[in-house]
Amino acid sequence: MDTRDFEQELRSIIGADRVLADEPLAAHTTFRIGGPAQWLVLPSSEDEVTAVVSACQEAAVPWRVLGLGSNVLAPDEGLAGVTVKLTENFSAVDVLPGGLVRAQAGATNAAVAEAAWTAGLAGYEFASGIPGTVGGAAIMNAGAYEGQFSDVAVSVRCLVPDGTHWRIMDVPAPEAAWGYRHSRMMEEGWVVLGATLQLRADDGAAIRERMDDLRERRESRQPLEMPSAGSTFKRPEGYFAGALIQEAGCQGLTVGGAQVSEKHAGFVVNTGNATAADVLALIAEVQRRVHDASGVQLEPEVRLWS
């Protein structure tokens, strides 16, 4: 199938206005970095996601899923194929009886935390300031301040390959193989369509106080005023990446427009015109210096797309 026919097929599946051609990924990542996606598509139902992924597979067109792009470094040259963006177009949050909350993959963590607070449900405060989606949180097992996604998830709704087709499967939490910033869904390349969380009843004022406290802690310690993708590196066993980076003398280190944040050494920030090449070169230099200084090999937490 030629490119025009394939684009036409995408348009017929989800509507012309939700198929963006040559869309700059910099506009869809919190790093504000990334060249054009050949097609960025915005499906708004499970059927549409399934149909898009199936069409890609059938036409051998590469595809990937994007949430809010808060943990992604997209390449300067852009991406061939389809980037399936699951955000506000796919973001319902429902509070169910028994402290259960069901959210579509594109719901933001903040929206889920707000809905939980409104319903007097505690347990998702830890994620209220993680600037991604439920899909991204499930894939990454996002966590902060002693909490992580796997603590509250009951099941994850996934689109999984089944021979030449794709089918929807509710994966119970114990089968999600969550680890530190890791999941079975990531390993297998499944699409997360949503998740069901088990929260617990609590006093609304106490929930709000915890969310406010965590927000203040983030605002005072993290360079939220600059584009970044959060912690650049995973926390190495027994260490803190930020402390190792500081001790290796890397704080403020700059390559092009990418800089090790002066406020929090664990973050690489975009000072204005950083390219993905700048960030990659800076990551490599930090890894080299930290290894020389401490013997620890830092591993990127940010997903490096190519």
Ligand SMILES: Cc1cc2nc3c(=O)[nH]c(=O)nc-3n(C[C@H](O)[C@H](O)[C@H](O)COP(=O)(O)OP(=O)(O)OC[C@H]3O[C@@H](n4cnc5c(N)ncnc54)[C@H](O)[C@@H]3O)c2cc1C
């Ligand atoms: C300022 C700042 C602070 C941060 N603080 C934290 C923190 O405290 N704790 C933490 O864990 N993270 C933190 N992060 C990183 C990031 O917010 C999390 O990893 C988040 O879970 C990513 O969600 P997302 O929707 O932005 O995913 P994206 O960045 O869009 O995607 C991340 C990965 O998940 C995949 N993906 C996304 N959605 C789906 C889906 N529906 N199905 C299949 N794959 C999918 C993508 O392909 C990609 O590989 C921070 C980032 C920033 C910018």
